[in-house]
Amino acid sequence: MMRFAYLGSGSKGNAALISAGNTTILLDCGLGLREAEQRLERLGLSPADLAAIVVTHEHADHISGVGPLALRYQLPVWLTAGSLAGWKDPPRQLVKRMNPHDPFEIGDLQIRPYPVPHDAREPCQHVFSDGVFRVGVLTDAGSVTNHMRRALSGCDALLLEFNHDVEMLRQGPYPAPLKRRVLGDRGHLSNAQAAELLGSLDRSRLKHLVLTHISETNNTPEHALRAAAGALQCEPDWMVCAHQRDGLAWRELR
Numbered sequence: 170m171m172r173f174a175y176l177g178s179g180s181k182g183n184a185a186l187i188s189a190g191n192t193t194i195l196l197d198c199g200l201g202l203r204e205a206e207q208r209l210e211r212l213g214l215s216p217a218d219l220a221a222i223v224v225t226h227e228h229a230d231h232i233s234g235v236g237p238l239a240l241r242y243q244l245p246v247w248l249t250a251g252s253l254a255g256w257k258d259p260p261r262q263l264v265k266r267m268n269p270h271d272p273f274e275i276g277d278l279q280i281r282p283y284p285v286p287h288d289a290r291e292p293c294q295h296v297f298s299d300g301v302f303r304v305g306v307l308t309d310a311g312s313v314t315n316h317m318r319r320a321l322s323g324c325d326a327l328l329l330e331f332n333h334d335v336e337m338l339r340q341g342p343y344p345a346p347l348k349r350r351v352l353g354d355r356g357h358l359s360n361a362q363a364a365e366l367l368g369s370l371d372r373s374r375l376k377h378l379v380l381t382h383i384s385e386t387n388n389t390p391e392h393a394l395r396a397a398a399g400a401l402q403c404e405p406d407w408m409v410c411a412h413q414r415d416g417l418a419w420r421e422l423r
């Protein structure tokens with residue numbers, strides 16, 4: 170059995186829970202210590218239940234809360250050499266290095282990282298498995314590579330970035346350099362890019378689709394859901410959004 174949930178998703182702080190068998194890891198933590206503790210409790214866990222924290226990249230919305238939480242509860246932190254180099258004050262004694270091309274295991278959880286184009290030092294995303302089910306995660310990528318398509322094909326659950334609606338971003342209040350950054354090849358996935366990716370994947374096993382990292386300024390859940398429904402050519406009840414404040418309640422694969 171696998172399950173997953175979000176403490177929060179978006180540019181004000183990302184943190185997901187991925188669980189297989191007796192092992193639960195936190196994927197990123199861009200929330201303060203108190204906030205992370207409270208949101209874990211909301212999902213029925215305490216930080217002491219976590220086996221590790223896995224980090225995708227060193228941007229603040231993913232890493233700002235990792236150090237305090239790891240130090241407080243002595244949790245190992247898995248990340249790439251580049252993410253470590255880009256992190257100002259890492260808890261060095263807790264750090265475990267991952268290579269973005271090499272699978273590794275934490276307890277009952279098998280983890281297959283893959284590199285993505287994003288403006289961080291060595292960003293990677295992950296496919297998680299218990300040996301039966303596969304949960305593919307992708308946030309913070311400015312464009313889609315064939316390697317990413319292969320990594321995410323045939324998953325039972327996809328947790329995918331639908332960051333912005335291109336027109337809302339263009340017309341919106343962001344300063345021009347930030348607009349260029351988000352729209353760039355190493356920025357964030359638009360609804361259209363994410364939908365195109367989704368449409369290109371083998372979805373024969375897909376039972377859960379979670380739309381994540383939705384911009385509160387340049388997107389709405391409705392825009393993101395409409396784009397995803399277009400790619401799926403239907404609007405299944407297993408398609409949901411993860412939210413900035415409310416995250417996402419546990420969803421299960423069994």
Ligand SMILES: [Zn+2]
Binds near residue numbers: 231308
């Ligand atoms: Zn982010």
Ligand SMILES: [Zn+2]
Binds near residue numbers: 226228287289309
């Ligand atoms: Zn980022």
